[in-house]
Amino acid sequence: xxxxxxxxxxxxxxxxxxxxxxxxxxxxxxxxxxxxxxxxxxxxxxxxxxxxxxxxxxxxxxxxxxxxxxxxxxxxxxxxxxxxxxxxxxxxxxxxxxxxxxxxxxxxxxxxxxxxxxxxxxxxxxxxxxxxxxxxxxxxxxxxxxxxxxxxxxxxxxxxxxxxxxxxxxxxxxxxxxxxxxxxxxxxxxxxxx
DNA sequence: ATCTAGATCGGCT
DNA sequence: GCCGATCTAGATG
Numbered sequence: 001x002x003x004x005x006x007x008x009x010x011x012x013x014x015x016x017x018x019x020x021x022x023x024x025x026x027x028x029x030x031x032x033x034x035x036x037x038x039x040x041x042x043x044x045x046x047x048x049x050x051x052x053x054x055x056x057x058x059x060x061x062x063x064x065x066x067x068x069x070x071x072x073x074x075x076x077x078x079x080x081x082x083x084x085x086x087x088x089x090x091x092x093x094x095x096x097x098x099x100x101x102x103x104x105x106x107x108x109x110x111x112x113x114x115x116x117x118x119x120x121x122x123x124x125x126x127x128x129x130x131x132x133x134x135x136x137x138x139x140x141x142x143x144x145x146x147x148x149x150x151x152x153x154x155x156x157x158x159x160x161x162x163x164x165x166x167x168x169x170x171x172x173x174x175x176x177x178x179x180x181x182x183x184x185x186x187x188x189x190x191x192x193x194x
Numbered sequence: 195a196t197c198t199a200g201a202t203c204g205g206c207t
Numbered sequence: 208g209c210c211g212a213t214c215t216a217g218a219t220g
Contacts, residue, residue: 046212057205060206062206063205064205078204078205078212079203079204080203080211080213081203081213082201082202082203082213083201083203083213083214084213084214086212086213088212101212103212130213131214132213171212171213172211172213173212
C-alpha cells in the first residue's frame with residue numbers, strides 16, 4: 001500500500017446522502033492507531049436520510065440522533081443489539097439530517113492488527129458487516145462526533161472508477177420499501193451476506 | 195444451506 | 208418494558 005492517503009474534503013459529504021453513499025465505493029477508510037495504520041477499501045454502504053425516512057434514526061430528533069443534523073463529515077457511532085458499534089459519516093449540508101453507514105471493507109493494510117482484534121483469520125470475515133468493521137478498525141463510542149476529514153480517523157481518496165456498483169434494499173430494514181439505498185461492489189468477496 | 199436462539203444494554207415510547 | 212441499521216455458535220435438513 002502506498003504511503004500517500006489524502007482525506008476527502010468536507011464538500012464531498014455535504015450532499016444528498018444517497019449520492020454520497022454511491023460515490024464512497026472504492027475510496028478508503030483509514031485509522032492511524034498506535035498499533036499501526038489500518039486501511040480498508042469501502043465495498044458496501046447504506047444511505048439514511050432525515051425525518052422523511054422511517055428507517056433512519058433521524059426519523060425523529062432525539063439526543064442520540066441530533067448529530068445527524070450536524071456538520072457533514074462528522075462521525076456518528078451508535079451501539080446496538082447490546083454488543084455492536086456501527087460507524088456512519090454525517091452527510092447533507094449542516095442543518096439537514098442524513099448519514100451513510102459503513103457496512104463492509106476490503107482489508108488493505110494492517111490485516112494482522114485486524115485479525116487480532118477480530119479473533120478470526122479469513123480476510124473476508126474481518127470487516128464484512130457493520131459490527132465487524134468497527135471491531136476490525138478499532139472504532140468505538142469514543143469516535144462519536146469525530147471529524148472524518150482529518151487524521152487519525154478519516155476517509156481517503158481511492159479508486160472509485162474501478163468499482164462495478166450494485167444497489168439493493170437496506171439490510172435489516174422493514175420500513176423502507178421503495179428505498180434501495182444499499183450500495184455495494186459487484187462480486188466482491190468482502191461484502192456482508194455472502 | 196438455512197434456521198434458531200442467545201448475548202447484552204441503551205434509547206425511546 | 209420492548210426491541211434494535213448485529214454476530215456467532217449450534218442444530219437441523
